[in-house]
Amino acid sequence: MADQVGDATPGKASRVGRGLGWSLLSTVLLRVGNLAVSVLVARLVAPETYGVFAVALTVWMLLSALSEFGLGADLVRAQDPARRAPTVATLGAVIGLVAAAAMAVTAGEVAAAFGSPESTDALRVMSLVPALFGLTIVPAALLQRAYRQRALFGVYAAGLVASAGCTVSLILLGAGATALAWGQVAGQAVMLVALHVAASHRPRFGLDGRLARESLSFSIPLAVANLVSWTLITVDNLIVSRELGIVALGLYVLAFNVSSWPMSAVGQAVRVVALPAFAETESARERNEGLLRSTGLLVMVAAAMGVGLATMATSVVTLLYGERWTAAAGALVGLAVFGASRVLLDLVATFLIAAGETRAVLLVQLLWLACMVPAMVVAVRAWGLAGAGWAHVVVVVVVVVPAYGVALRRVGVDVSALAGTCVLPLVAAVPATVACWVLARSGGPPLLLLAGGAACVVGLYLLPMLPWARRRLSELRHPLGDAEAVERIPA
Template identity: 50%
Template sequence: MAIELPDPLAPGPTAEPAPRAPTVRRGLAWSTASNIVLRVGNLAVGIIMARIIAPEEFGVFAVALTVWSVLGSVAEFGLGADLVRRDDYERHLPTVATLGAVLSGSLALVMVLGAPTIAGLFGSPAATGVVQLMAIPMALIGLSVVPAALLQRSMRQGTLFAIDGSSLVVSTAATVVFALVGLGPAALALGRVAGQGLTVLLQYIAVRRWPVFGLDRTVLREAVGFGLPLALANVVGWSIISIDNLIVARTTSPEELGLYALAFNVASWPMSVAGQSVRVIALPAFSRLPDDAHRGRAMVRVSGLIWSVSAVMALGLVFVAPQVVTVLYGERWAGAAAAVAPLAVFGAFRVIFDLAATYLIACGHTRQVAVVQVVWLVALVPAMIAGVTLGGLAGAGWAHVVVAVVVVLPAYLVYLHRARVPVARFLRAWTVPTLAGLPLAVALWVITSTLTLPLVVLGAAAGAGLLLYALPMSRWWIGRARAVGVDAPV
């Protein structure tokens, strides 16, 4: 794919121009397409594994995945984001590579040695070996920081798509083979090992360089100064979407944890498609705009477009969650449907929160992001305990929604206002998509109230979404998409 931005591997002037609209739109198109394809691929993998692995076995793996996700946010340490936003990134590369390798290696050692204690904390001793296996991809995270950042800053989304797709294929094949020979939850961990290893290898091949290590104390201080608040925010952020696993595991059973983990995965589709598509483009695009005023206007344009996608996906899941779960994963996973609806609402807000955090990071406001995440976690813990106690898995989902609306959204709006985002216009950008969803909500209610066969319900819901939302919104989407990357008032 032809790249219009300067080659990040070539020497030359350190300053880079703001990304041009065609480059941003091309990157966004590649990112969106790749996320949709990869999401469909992951969905297929989930369907296959749900037929092979029981809910209680998936609950065991969920323990290991939770630990890996939280510690993985420390391993990255915001180093990749710092490279993406810097003009003088080249002199940072050896120090960042060294710091990333040391951090991820140390955290992998913590997982190996601390696995029995961690598994006991979750009330799942059977997870000990799986946690130790997940230490291998943990060690590989640090090696991935530099090449991943170089690909992201140059918006090489086609290349990233090819790498992620290859990793998905290898990971899936390994997981299925190991599951069929009876390794249970360990099969999921071994699949993750194979996928992560291939990802790192292909990333270095794509940027045409191998790891170069070194240590510059000035660079180290700058990297730590930027990354420490962001690492804290990432740890807290992953804790926010993991603390529910701990509470569910401690108060229910591995089977219930498996059902909840599946529900969270299904409800995260808006985040996976809309949020991740934009995140990889938003950070370099926001970072290279000349000042906060320009960034603020761009933020308003993007937010409405993102909300229009994430909100309609959440709306669909709210109404057809039981049919989605039973058709795709089977009757033994039907208990997950109760949590999908509230978690889908939370998933739509997560997309906006992720966009807000990306914007603040691009502006260099990592401490503000950390503050929001800490406040979020402090509010979520008692809400989650009350939710699970009173409402089970569904209560856990509604706890997320209440905290998101009452605590997190206002906190982000305060910091966005301080970062020159016109908050009133930011919120108004959601008006058209929200109002356009009302006829669809009525239609979905009628469909789910009158039809019984799950496949018929899903077909009718898809048709309603196309006729009542996608077609009426098509002109609005085209206009907003053309505005992405263009430095003009909204």
């Protein structure tokens, strides 16, 4: 994928490689920054306050899928971005305003549905975010299309600083859950301005009927798929809140945020480069080979992070957030496995979107949601927070992976070869998993246990896998461009 899988054009290969490098670096740095802010906030507020804010954040995450509406992805893959941009800007602004109005008007009813009427004010404050977000679609897509990940890093860093400063200041002034909501608004406002400056883009609005129909034809299935995708990772908040209460919701959301580290640090970095990289390949065969070459390495990195988080859940939560959050570790064990799997699932979804198969992505997401809701309800009632985490894992293994396999086979991907690239990274993780599990149950200071767990993952997994990883990385940098490449990958 690093050089467009068979495209030997130095300029393109250089832009993709540089973009991926900056994307990985920026997401790691931003993840560290977000972690520092979340630790500080958790030390300042109680789980109940965090749970109240989590209701507003849950609704915003759902509406963000509608606010973006897949229009950014359409602009990234378009052949005529300059001509299409004013129409996309208008559609994005209108959709963002509609989403914001809906969130503000229904705030009371939504808060009541979560069993948390005290979340109403936070919901109304957060309703400003979709309106701002809709105006960021065009400049963000233009930067992504140009692989300008360094500029995007600056934008997101500025938003993080603004959000953190506003949130902490208001918490210290006693604003409670609304402090976190205003922090989100401040961060989004700063990113709105910074994106237009970084892209040297002056907002322009217009509406070309033909272009609007083309964009919506591509975007509507993707928007619904995104909505379903976000519903998948937020409807559990509703179930946990109604079944276990608002304090349990605060614990669960914190655990879910921690479990998302693999996705935040690796998955998102790969996604922003993978979409244009897959979309610009010259043939379906080259695109399919790119997926085969990139999957094994991604599985290795995600597995290493998932093993560490799952086996060291109690130590991670206790060390970072304090004793009052320790109960969140029960949910984190299963969620960490799910979080690692999301990295690969997101790559597959991005590949299908680049191939124009947005309807296939939608169908998989709908099936996922239909199975996940009843599984989550049963698991939460039977096993509490721990059950909520493992319900995600069971549905992914039993339903989602086979469904995506069918979708990939329809676009010509050799699913057996793809599965073969995952076998060694997963099997090789077993010794490190066992060692970390034994170590975690031996007792001791959290910091010491985490250091030992990290040593197990590095010494028993990453170092033995290093020669294999180097060969796979070499294949990404120097694709063979013929059938021999596919045959050599699982070796």
